[in-house]
Amino acid sequence: MLKNLLLIIVNIVLSGANLMAQDVLYFVDGTKQLCKITAVDDQKLSYKNIDNLDGPTYTKAYNQLLLAFKDNGKYLAVTDKSYIYSSDPSEFLTNSASRRSDILITNKDEVITGSILTLEGEKLNYKKADNNSELVATIDKSSLAAVIYKNGKHQLFMNPAEAVVKLALVKEKVDKLTKATNDSTKSSVTAPSGKKDLSKADIERFQYKAKEKTDRLGTYLALIADKATERAEANKAVDAACGLFLSDSSRITVSNVNNNKKVKHTVRNYLKRLRLLPYDEVVVTWTNVGYVTNLKKGPDGNYYGSVTFQQVFEGYTDGKPLYRDVTQKSVQVVLKMYDWIEEGEKKQLWDVFLSDVGVEETRN
Numbered sequence: 175m176l177k178n179l180l181l182i183i184v185n186i187v188l189s190g191a192n193l194m195a196q197d198v199l200y201f202v203d204g205t206k207q208l209c210k211i212t213a214v215d216d217q218k219l220s221y222k223n224i225d226n227l228d229g230p231t232y233t234k235a236y237n238q239l240l241l242a243f244k245d246n247g248k249y250l251a252v253t254d255k256s257y258i259y260s261s262d263p264s265e266f267l268t269n270s271a272s273r274r275s276d277i278l279i280t281n282k283d284e285v286i287t288g289s290i291l292t293l294e295g296e297k298l299n300y301k302k303a304d305n306n307s308e309l310v311a312t313i314d315k316s317s318l319a320a321v322i323y324k325n326g327k328h329q330l331f332m333n334p335a336e337a338v339v340k341l342a343l344v345k346e347k348v349d350k351l352t353k354a355t356n357d358s359t360k361s362s363v364t365a366p367s368g369k370k371d372l373s374k375a376d377i378e379r380f381q382y383k384a385k386e387k388t389d390r391l392g393t394y395l396a397l398i399a400d401k402a403t404e405r406a407e408a409n410k411a412v413d414a415a416c417g418l419f420l421s422d423s424s425r426i427t428v429s430n431v432n433n434n435k436k437v438k439h440t441v442r443n444y445l446k447r448l449r450l451l452p453y454d455e456v457v458v459t460w461t462n463v464g465y466v467t468n469l470k471k472g473p474d475g476n477y478y479g480s481v482t483f484q485q486v487f488e489g490y491t492d493g494k495p496l497y498r499d500v501t502q503k504s505v506q507v508v509l510k511m512y513d514w515i516e517e518g519e520k521k522q523l524w525d526v527f528l529s530d531v532g533v534e535e536t537r538n
Contacts, residue, residue, distance in 0.1 A: 196224045199234070200241040200334040211244060214266055216385075219250075240338045246326040247277070247352045251342035275303045277322040277351055278313070281332065283340060283410050285347045286313075290321070322348070339407075342393070343414050372477070372509075372524065380477070380526045381466040384507040387418050387528055388481045391505075392460030394418075399448050399456040412445045420508055420527040429536040431499040436533055453489035453496065460485055466507055477509035482534075502535040 199207040199221065209221040212231060219242055220233045242250040246269055275287040278300065287303040291310060298318065299310050318331040319340035330337050341348075372380075394415035398408050416422055419441050426444040429436045439447065448456070462484045469479035482504045489497040506529040511522045 197221065197245055198241075198243045198328075199239060200243075200338075201234075201238055202240055202335075204334075206334075211242065211267065214242075214250070216382075240334045241341065243328050244326070247273075247322040247328060248349075249322075249328070249341060249345075251338050251345055273324045273351065275351075276300070276324050277348060278318060279320045279322070279340060279344055279348070280313070280317050281319045281340060282317070283343050285344050285351075287351065290323070322352070343410055346414075346417070376524070377469055377477070377509075380509050380524070381469060381479075384466045384469075384479065384481055384509075384526045384528075385463055387507075387526065388463050388483060388505055389460070391415055391418055391528065392458075392463065392483070392485075395445075395448065395458045395460070398445055399451075399458045401453075401455055408449060412442065415445055416442050418528050420510075420529045424529050424531075426531040427503075427533045429499070429501060429533045431536050431538055434536070451489060453491055454493075455490040457488040457490075458485065459488075469507075469509065476511075479507050479509075480504045481507060498538065500537050501533055503531055503533055505529070505531045 196208045197211045199209055199211075199219075201207070207221070208224040209232075210224060210227055211219060211221045213220040218233050218235050219239065220231050222231055223229055236250075236252050239250070239252050241252070244266065248266055250266065274289075276290045278284075278286040278288065278290075278298075280286065286300075288300040288311070289303070291299045291301060293299075293315075296315050297312050298315055298321075299312050301310055315331055319337050320328060320330050320332075322328045332340075394411045397403055397411045398415070403411070422440060422442050424441050425438045426441055427436050427438050428444065448458075460483050462482075464482045466479040466481055469477050472478050482502065485501045485503055487497070487499050487501070488495060507526055508529050509524060509526045511524055513520060513522060
């Protein structure tokens with residue numbers, strides 16, 4: 175009886191809450207649009223007004239957007255005018271597998287899975303997904319950035335301009351919890367035994383994902399280098415950036431336009447040093463990020479390629495530019511298998527990881 179009563183309460187609360195069943199766009203000007211997203215690519219997003227699906231199609235560049243939510247719970251997060259993505263555009267538009275858990279994203283960048291029971295005042299009560307007892311956990315709404323419900327609906331608990339930063343940092347974790355139903359559209363592909371060759375379609379998807387991870391690394395670098403970023407947020411960005419790489423022992427080469435010297439640092443050491451540079455303000459911008467070239471299978475069964483991009487580094491003191499360089503760089507990418515545990519079952523999946531970052535040219 176108590177269980178049935180709780181279910182009734184949940185249904186009443188959720189039906190009365192201002193949760194969106196449609197696709198939702200959050201714009202940088204503070205407005206929000208209920209819509210049907212019809213197409214995405216690496217430059218723009220197209221949609222129709224939810225009240226006029228037979229009407230015109232509208233197109234927005236990503237620098238006009240903060241967040242785009244599909245009605246299945248998937249989302250895009252745009253920070254610093256950089257496109258944050260986790261797989262190819264077609265995957266974003268596919269349906270998601272049904273989920274057993276709601277997803278709670280805290281303002282401390284934690285991702286919690288569980289079943290939300292009640293929303294009472296300033297409290298949210300839920301049962302953790304890994305908790306076999308009947309104990310109910312409670313969290314203050316003020317501690318939440320967002321909730322993505324198992325039915326695909328979502329709710330933001332902070333201003334979208336603030337929420338986008340939190341959602342961007344945890345996006346890869348959330349993507350794994352809102353993955354597509356069809357293996358052919360997953361950003362990770364179940365590995366065949368013996369590391370057989372991947373299909374052309376699979377390789378094309380991973381080429382896009384390698385570009386996306388490189389884009390995301392650039393966004394993390396900008397966040398880490400920015401002196402206005404709080405230390406805790408910068409440390410989380412360091413961890414998130416390291417998670418893009420094959421290992422912490424991967425190396426990033428740095429150069430100086432004044433002496434033409436090239437120095438290699440491990441990923442984590444490089445990211446920490448970025449915070450300690452002797453400037454009042456540091457601006458790091460990545461442009462012209464390409465797609466993977468020459469993604470070929472190696473003798474170990476993994477696939478290898480590279481992504482090129484341009485980095486602009488600027489250092490300021492007292493508002494005056496003291497140093498600037500433009501560097502053509504390339505990052506090695508490795509497509510390999512990794513172990514993934516899902517509902518107690520161990521699977522081997524393919525995914526792409528960043529490896530060493532090299533310098534090809536440095537100029538003023």
